[in-house]
Amino acid sequence: NWTMASFRDLEMARIREQVCEGRVICGLSGGVDSSVAAKLIHDAIGDQLTCIFVDPGILRAGEAEEVVRTFRDEFNIRLVHRDASDLFLNALAGVTDPEVKRKTIGRLFIEVFEEEAAKLGGAQFLAQGTLYPDVIESVSFSGGPSVTIKSHHNVGGLPERMNMQLVEPLRELFKDEVRALGREIGVPERIVSRHPFPGPGLAIRIPGDITREKLDLLRKVDSIYLEEIRKAGLYDEIWQAFAVLLPVRTVGVMGDGRTYDQACALRAVTSTDGMTAEVYPFSFDFLNRVAGRIVNEVRGINRVTYDITSKPPGTIEWE
Numbered sequence: 001n002w003t004m005a006s007f008r009d010l011e012m013a014r015i016r017e018q019v020c021e022g023r024v025i026c027g028l029s030g031g032v033d034s035s036v037a038a039k040l041i042h043d044a045i046g047d048q049l050t051c052i053f054v055d056p057g058i059l060r061a062g063e064a065e066e067v068v069r070t071f072r073d074e075f076n077i078r079l080v081h082r083d084a085s086d087l088f089l090n091a092l093a094g095v096t097d098p099e100v101k102r103k104t105i106g107r108l109f110i111e112v113f114e115e116e117a118a119k120l121g122g123a124q125f126l127a128q129g130t131l132y133p134d135v136i137e138s139v140s141f142s143g144g145p146s147v148t149i150k151s152h153h154n155v156g157g158l159p160e161r162m163n164m165q166l167v168e169p170l171r172e173l174f175k176d177e178v179r180a181l182g183r184e185i186g187v188p189e190r191i192v193s194r195h196p197f198p199g200p201g202l203a204i205r206i207p208g209d210i211t212r213e214k215l216d217l218l219r220k221v222d223s224i225y226l227e228e229i230r231k232a233g234l235y236d237e238i239w240q241a242f243a244v245l246l247p248v249r250t251v252g253v254m255g256d257g258r259t260y261d262q263a264c265a266l267r268a269v270t271s272t273d274g275m276t277a278e279v280y281p282f283s284f285d286f287l288n289r290v291a292g293r294i295v296n297e298v299r300g301i302n303r304v305t306y307d308i309t310s311k312p313p314g315t316i317e318w319e
């Protein structure tokens with residue numbers, strides 16, 4: 001009789017048995033998988049676990065604060081919070097090619113993580129929120145097509161480089177099971193039901209070069225959009241929803257003046273695994289309301305478009 005409670009007990013026992021008196025470090029992103037893994041491991045071994053949260057400066061509004069509040073203040077987990085935004089944004093300055101953005105970000109995540117792990121004096125174990133589909137994917141990829149659409153940022157290769165053993169308590173679970181486990185062990189609903197968010201973050205939602213000003217603008221648009229989605233009760237029906245800042249200025253009219261400001265795009269899709277996706281069919285009323293709020297409340301944006309491309313031929317993210 002398999003229940004989440006019995007899985008939790010079994011997995012906690014397995015973690016204790018594997019780790020014994022050893023020390024574990026875990027990279028925390030604020031996403032569902034690493035959050036559930038960290039909480040479970042902490043329930044099992046307490047302060048033998050230290051989490052490292054690298055803030056790359058390309059997260060959504062309020063996310064870094066929420067990670068710290070939840071994990072350090074609420075769960076009392078040992079947490080290293082490294083604000084690496086200067087490092088990331090300096091390295092990204094002037095970079096416009098999507099693949100160069102992705103590779104730069106992936107490399108920096110690993111470098112900063114290693115640096116912080118070294119400051120802690122190292123550890124024998126590295127915890128990761130690897131899921132069953134990740135295990136399958138990395139197997140099928142080796143014999144799969146040789147075309148890379150997007151180089152995904154992950155920490156593959158990190159454990160060998162750092163000479164650590166892996167702790168992967170979620171590697172037999174699918175996403176919906178991870179969510180159920182998260183609820184079982186008291187991970188807050190706002191984290192458990194969170195949409196996927198890519199490692200390269202807002203950097204791949206700003207075609208062209210990335211600046212702090214553009215990031216701030218995008219965060220404002222994105223927050224309004226997500227707030228309206230939640231208010232309308234649609235968040236859980238959608239796989240992913242986000243805004244994209246377009247590298248285009250267009251002419252508009254505001255009051256009795258002319259504007260010449262930036263345009264943005266809104267995206268929302270349904271999907272079961274991210275491999276294919278359908279556009280979410282918002283009502284016209286909803287889109288109209290969101291567009292009205294964005295143009296009125298975000299200075300610097302005077303035009304809003306809705307991306308109606310499925311995957312394929314589009315991808316979910318723009319870069």
Ligand code: XMP
Pocket residue numbers: 102150151152153154196197198199200240274275311314315316317318319
């Ligand atoms: P695309 O844009 O390829 O995205 O249709 C499919 C799903 O993957 C997410 N995504 C990423 N996730 N690291 C991640 O962890 C990445 O580099 C990355 N790139 C895309 C994307 O948000 C969508 O859910």
